[in-house]
Amino acid sequence: MHKSFFTVLVLTLISFLSYGQVHFEKIDSIKNLEITSRYLGEKRAIEIYLPPSYPGLETKKYPVMYLMDGQEYFLHPVAYQRMLRFKDKSPEFIVVGINSDRKKRRKLYHQDASRFIDFLKKELIPLIDEKYRTLAEKERIYFGWEMAGGLGLEIFANHPNLFSAFFMASPTHFTEDRIAALDHSLARNRLPRPYLYFSKAPEEIYIEKSLRKVDSVLKMRNEKNTFWKIDDLPDEDHYTTPLKTINNGLRDYFQDYNSLRFYSLKEFDDFGDLDSIKEYYRHRGNRYGISSDVHRTTQHFLLLNAMAEKKFERFEEYAHEFREYLLNPILEIWAVKFGNYFVENNKDKEAMPIYESGLAKFPESPAIHNALGTFYKNKGNKKKARRHYKLAIEYAEKKKDVKLEQYKTDFENL
Numbered sequence: 001m002h003k004s005f006f007t008v009l010v011l012t013l014i015s016f017l018s019y020g021q022v023h024f025e026k027i028d029s030i031k032n033l034e035i036t037s038r039y040l041g042e043k044r045a046i047e048i049y050l051p052p053s054y055p056g057l058e059t060k061k062y063p064v065m066y067l068m069d070g071q072e073y074f075l076h077p078v079a080y081q082r083m084l085r086f087k088d089k090s091p092e093f094i095v096v097g098i099n100s101d102r103k104k105r106r107k108l109y110h111q112d113a114s115r116f117i118d119f120l121k122k123e124l125i126p127l128i129d130e131k132y133r134t135l136a137e138k139e140r141i142y143f144g145w146e147m148a149g150g151l152g153l154e155i156f157a158n159h160p161n162l163f164s165a166f167f168m169a170s171p172t173h174f175t176e177d178r179i180a181a182l183d184h185s186l187a188r189n190r191l192p193r194p195y196l197y198f199s200k201a202p203e204e205i206y207i208e209k210s211l212r213k214v215d216s217v218l219k220m221r222n223e224k225n226t227f228w229k230i231d232d233l234p235d236e237d238h239y240t241t242p243l244k245t246i247n248n249g250l251r252d253y254f255q256d257y258n259s260l261r262f263y264s265l266k267e268f269d270d271f272g273d274l275d276s277i278k279e280y281y282r283h284r285g286n287r288y289g290i291s292s293d294v295h296r297t298t299q300h301f302l303l304l305n306a307m308a309e310k311k312f313e314r315f316e317e318y319a320h321e322f323r324e325y326l327l328n329p330i331l332e333i334w335a336v337k338f339g340n341y342f343v344e345n346n347k348d349k350e351a352m353p354i355y356e357s358g359l360a361k362f363p364e365s366p367a368i369h370n371a372l373g374t375f376y377k378n379k380g381n382k383k384k385a386r387r388h389y390k391l392a393i394e395y396a397e398k399k400k401d402v403k404l405e406q407y408k409t410d411f412e413n414l
Helices: 005-017 075-087 113-131 146-159 176-188 205-221 241-251 263-271 275-290 298-308 312-321 334-346 348-361 366-379 384-397 406-413
Strands: 029-038 042-049 064-068 094-098 140-145 165-169 195-202 225-231
Touching: 005 275, 042 075, 042 334, 064 113, 064 225, 075 241, 094 113, 113 146, 140 241, 146 165, 146 176, 146 312, 165 241, 195 205, 195 241, 205 275, 241 298, 263 298, 275 384, 298 334, 298 384, 312 334, 334 348, 334 366, 366 384, 366 406, 384 406
Parallel strands: 064 094, 064 140, 140 165, 165 195, 195 225
Antiparallel strands: 029 042, 042 094
């Protein structure tokens, strides 16, 4: 596909996801550089994407993803993270696209690979680490398609600390020399925890033999410290593997960024306990340079499951642990539901702050006013009950709330 198409796709996607958010994010974060390389003997065009939070968070550092043939693939990881930031499913990361010359790339990624590796290692990567706030060697991702995949294997074999992850789509030129170098490197080095992701399409039978050899070397060396995966992509061909490779690679490599979401208490119990959750988020915070607090999504689902399964003791435990979340509801309905659940279990004292904080955040909420009306009615305080019921009806009429008739009935029954 042409780059112009992906530009439209990304800008459309960004506009859609930005709509309705509290802060509109300006799309001004793609930079263009031109590097005069001593090792390549030429100028090389570089595109750089900086995440929306980059200008405002002056101490935060970011993972970096380097893409060979950036003119083709630069926008894939940009679209990926912008889409998934909507639900905080991906960390923000810097994207560096290294544009290539079609006439020169084959030689540069194979016969002259050492020159290109020197360019990466001694010129481009130091420049990016100096100019931008990066997590440096800790979180640096390499992506290469076809011959650039073979180049990735050579980099991993001879410079294992240069990148922390390698995504290799439809990789070719896994030569005997490169495989031997990999074997030698694994035999002599205790590597950090690299992530190797290889992908292939069904038609690419010509790379199966070399992929099996790489797999055998990794297995023979019993490299427990290395994660690798060879992925067959059944619906792809030689030219469509990059998009899915980038998507799958980022999803798996950043899997510990996801917020924990449990759909039952049993699912949570199988995971561990509150200390296990806190440890998960401590690791997450340390790896990505973000808050180590338990994510609001996790807090919400623990409370929701305890309430749904009528486990009030556990609900009370989580309510105490995550009190700040209870007092700052995302939606008005949760102030009602959580407050009502305390009332149902004869904990009026605990319910009132939840109603009040919900009302402070949503002062014209018919649902919260109606819940308070019922609360005071059951307390025998008809004056306060009447006031809140009337406000519930007033705001429901104003908002054309579908529960207006119910609120009127509750008031009539006072």
